[in-house]
Amino acid sequence: MPASLVHEDDQVVAFMGLRQAVPGHVLVVPRQHVDTLFDLDEDTAAQLMRVAVRIARAADAVFAPDGLNLWQSNREAGGQEVPHVHLHVQPRMRGDGLLRIYPVALPTPATRAVLDGLATTLRAAFDAGQLSP
Numbered sequence: 001m002p003a004s005l006v007h008e009d010d011q012v013v014a015f016m017g018l019r020q021a022v023p024g025h026v027l028v029v030p031r032q033h034v035d036t037l038f039d040l041d042e043d044t045a046a047q048l049m050r051v052a053v054r055i056a057r058a059a060d061a062v063f064a065p066d067g068l069n070l071w072q073s074n075r076e077a078g079g080q081e082v083p084h085v086h087l088h089v090q091p092r093m094r095g096d097g098l099l100r101i102y103p104v105a106l107p108t109p110a111t112r113a114v115l116d117g118l119a120t121t122l123r124a125a126f127d128a129g130q131l132s133p
Contacts, residue, residue: 003015006026006055007028007051007055009051011032011047011048012051013029013031014026014027014089022093022096022098023091024062024065025088026055026088026089026090027087027089028052028087028089029084029086029087030044030047030048032044034085035083036080036085037072040085048087049087052087056068056070059089059091063091065091065093067091067094068090068092069088069092070087070089071090
C-alpha cells in the first residue's frame with residue numbers, strides 16, 4: 001500500500017499513521033511479520049527502538065511538542081487492533097486529550113512486600129532466559 005515514509009531499512013519501516021490524532025504521529029513497524037512484542041526477536045526489537053528514538057528526536061525538533069508518547073499494544077486486552085507489532089511515536093500537546101492512562105485517579109500505591117514479590121517472580125523468569133520467542 002502507499003505510505004508516507006519517514007524511514008526504511010532492512011529491518012523496520014516508519015511511516016505516517018493514517019489516523020493523525022496529533023500532527024506527527026508515526027508508526028514504526030518491523031518488516032518481518034510478528035503478531036506481538038512477545039514474538040519479536042531481540043535484534044529487530046533493538047532496531048525498532050533505535051528508529052523510534054531517532055524519530056522522536058526529529059518530531060521534537062519539527063513539532064516542538066509539550067511531550068511525546070511511545071505507545072505499543074499487545075493482544076486484545078492490551079488494546080491491539082492490528083495483528084502486527086508496531087510502535088506509535090506521538091508528539092503530544094497539553095490538552096490534546098489522547099491516551100489517558102488512568103480512568104479517574106492514580107491507583108493506590110502497592111506495599112513494598114507486594115512489589116518485592118512481583119519483582120522476585122519476574123526476576124526468576126528473566127534470569128531463567130524465558131525471554132526469546
